[in-house]
Amino acid sequence: MAVDLSFFRSETAQRLRGEGRAEGRAADILLLLTERGVDVPDSVRERVTACADLDVLGEWFTRAITVTDAEAIFGVVDDVDDVDGVEGPA
DSSP states (O other), X not given: OOOOOGGGGSHHHHHHHHHHXXXXXXXXXXXXXXXXXXXXXXXXXXXXXXXOOHHHHHHHHHHHTTOSSGGGGGXXXXXXXXXXXXXXXX
């Protein structure tokens, strides 16, 4: 008797696995910050758990290894005029 495994190859299954990986990575980031003694405000917790982009979560995880302020995992814009992608005055 053959078992139908087509669901596990479906787009829905792939999406669900991706969501699970993102949720796991978000939990890892929050755990890392907490275990390092970094205070994690609700705003940071909500932003991290709402993110589904594994590449972004990967960058945040890398930053979480060294930051002393949880907000710093999101990065910092060095030049206020560069916020829209256009360089400021030289």
